[in-house]
Amino acid sequence: MELALEARSVTKTYQVGDGTVNAVDEVDLNLQRGEFVALVGPSGSGKTTLLAILAGLLSPTSGNIMIDGHDLATMREAERARFRRRNIGFTFQANNLVPYLTALENVELMLRLNREFNGAGRERARELLVRLGMEERLNALPRQLSGGQRQRVSIARSLINQPTLVLADEPTASLDTERAFQVVETLAGLVHEQNRVGIMVTHDLRMVEYADRVVQLLDGRVARIVSPEEDLACLADPAECSMIPTDVLGFEEGAQNDN
Amino acid sequence: MFTAIHLALKEVWRNRGRFLLFSLVVALITLLILFVAALGEGLGSGNREYLEKLNAELIAYQDTARLSIASSRIGCEKRREIRRIEGVREVGAIGFASASIPVSGQDEPLDISLIGVEPGKPGAPPAVTGRGLLRRNADEAMIDRTVALMMRLRVGDWLTVRSIQGNEDQFYDLEVVGISDSRKYGLRSSVFVPIVTWDKIRPKAVVGPGEEEPACNVVAVQIEDPTQLDPLRQLVQARVSDIEVVDRKTAYENTPGYTEQQSTLNTQNGFALLIGVLVIGGFFQIQTLQKVPQIGMLKAIGTPNLVVALAVMIQIVVVTLLGVAIGSLATLGLASVFPPNIPIVFEPRSGAMAVASILLMGPLGGLLSIRYSLRVEPLIALGLSS
Numbered sequence: 001m002e003l004a005l006e007a008r009s010v011t012k013t014y015q016v017g018d019g020t021v022n023a024v025d026e027v028d029l030n031l032q033r034g035e036f037v038a039l040v041g042p043s044g045s046g047k048t049t050l051l052a053i054l055a056g057l058l059s060p061t062s063g064n065i066m067i068d069g070h071d072l073a074t075m076r077e078a079e080r081a082r083f084r085r086r087n088i089g090f091t092f093q094a095n096n097l098v099p100y101l102t103a104l105e106n107v108e109l110m111l112r113l114n115r116e117f118n119g120a121g122r123e124r125a126r127e128l129l130v131r132l133g134m135e136e137r138l139n140a141l142p143r144q145l146s147g148g149q150r151q152r153v154s155i156a157r158s159l160i161n162q163p164t165l166v167l168a169d170e171p172t173a174s175l176d177t178e179r180a181f182q183v184v185e186t187l188a189g190l191v192h193e194q195n196r197v198g199i200m201v202t203h204d205l206r207m208v209e210y211a212d213r214v215v216q217l218l219d220g221r222v223a224r225i226v227s228p229e230e231d232l233a234c235l236a237d238p239a240e241c242s243m244i245p246t247d248v249l250g251f252e253e254g255a256q257n258d259n
Numbered sequence: 260m261f262t263a264i265h266l267a268l269k270e271v272w273r274n275r276g277r278f279l280l281f282s283l284v285v286a287l288i289t290l291l292i293l294f295v296a297a298l299g300e301g302l303g304s305g306n307r308e309y310l311e312k313l314n315a316e317l318i319a320y321q322d323t324a325r326l327s328i329a330s331s332r333i334g335c336e337k338r339r340e341i342r343r344i345e346g347v348r349e350v351g352a353i354g355f356a357s358a359s360i361p362v363s364g365q366d367e368p369l370d371i372s373l374i375g376v377e378p379g380k381p382g383a384p385p386a387v388t389g390r391g392l393l394r395r396n397a398d399e400a401m402i403d404r405t406v407a408l409m410m411r412l413r414v415g416d417w418l419t420v421r422s423i424q425g426n427e428d429q430f431y432d433l434e435v436v437g438i439s440d441s442r443k444y445g446l447r448s449s450v451f452v453p454i455v456t457w458d459k460i461r462p463k464a465v466v467g468p469g470e471e472e473p474a475c476n477v478v479a480v481q482i483e484d485p486t487q488l489d490p491l492r493q494l495v496q497a498r499v500s501d502i503e504v505v506d507r508k509t510a511y512e513n514t515p516g517y518t519e520q521q522s523t524l525n526t527q528n529g530f531a532l533l534i535g536v537l538v539i540g541g542f543f544q545i546q547t548l549q550k551v552p553q554i555g556m557l558k559a560i561g562t563p564n565l566v567v568a569l570a571v572m573i574q575i576v577v578v579t580l581l582g583v584a585i586g587s588l589a590t591l592g593l594a595s596v597f598p599p600n601i602p603i604v605f606e607p608r609s610g611a612m613a614v615a616s617i618l619l620m621g622p623l624g625g626l627l628s629i630r631y632s633l634r635v636e637p638l639i640a641l642g643l644s645s
Contacts, residue, residue: 052641058638081558081637082561083561085560092559098266098556099553100273
């Protein structure tokens, strides 16, 4: 397995009044290519902040993030933006698509941004959307699509550039259960198939069944990690959890001491 | 650059109703600005046209008249003195008065500037049709193009000029011997007559014969070398007592109300431009505020700031260009149906300047929204802020 993402002692501290709050606290994380990881935890546990740091949208107060051997901390803003559009794919909870571009144009936008908008790129975008069941809706505007269709377009956009890392922030939040399962299954399937690294933030524990690993955050720290073999009840009740060896899960030693 | 153009034009096209509506607002502002500019030009040229086109470089006034043509009186002796100065090519006496031409079938006569000139001397306009004036006391007239158009007069026709002599209207028949280009003065179309005839016709408080050698209001001075304008102006003023000599521009800027009128219209135009800047700025600022989550998402997926800013700028330019084009066409269309007595003159240079300033006001107004869009953080896409 090839190590694609490495986070070391990542901490994000905010000043609140006279004191400080660690939104993300000493998180270590190693992810291999082909892995799909779910990031879970209650509101305010630091999931989205950690996702923003891994995406290079937010600088950590301390710690390092290496993606394919590139250290995000050493990059300037413009460099990080360039790195994001080449190496990171995004699926957000809402406002995912450009409202005045069709489904196909939204996916092609990533090609345009990376100056890869050519015949082959356009064909790739079309094929990806067709594969996601969007063949009838290629030229539909986002407002003409259902929530599930919009998320599928967003998944296509996040994968079109063949990025190392695919990040999804609550991609099922506005979907009904059936569509939510379809979206996550599709995302996980493509991450596995294309050998990317997928990280999905979700508050819906039913969605983690497609994840290879589940990371639970509490107060900014990694609280526990469960493997697919473990019952999901573990996430709801710590007493149900078993300790999982760090080398198997890819976490650095010490990260689980908080469990 | 191409991505910015793609994003900007797609948004404009897919929201064409909204953008067209806003272009119409810009078109209305353009219409207002072009009309005020054309009105300023029309009123200005109606005041200054004759003096501006005068075939003389300098104009001599009575020194106590403080550059008021109506108050100035210069006698023959002064004319001769000016003529004798080295560097002066020719001089011509000019007299100004108000009169009217009765219009058959209408109660309102056509008010005119009755201008007395010396035939063949500076001040007498060249004929576009027919001939110039020949004799100092002939009952003949040269009319400017606007009088010819409004009165449907041609060379060889006779026109009747009405002026008040004492307490009564007097009518004078004059033969139209020539037509000049438009040479308005005091916002009135001009009728040129020989200076002696002018002295006879001009309104007088007491009815009586004109003087043998009529006094005129000002003297037009043609000089040998126009590059020596100022030295010669000073020389003439120093050599001839009791006169004040100025160039044409100073002369028409001192016609009554000219500066006040022009500064009022310029202020009005300035305000219209300012309103345009604020309206365009406001529209794009509101649009940017509505698009904050979308801009955040674009930045999160790696869209450079330059592309975001360029896309906003391209939209501003497109909307402004479209508005200016619609507004300019509407102005031309409206101007063509305006009656000729409304002083609307589309002068290419001032029109181009007005259009250029409107085109500039778009990007200027949009600067704030561009700045704002640059400051949107990509974290917004995740519902976070730094």
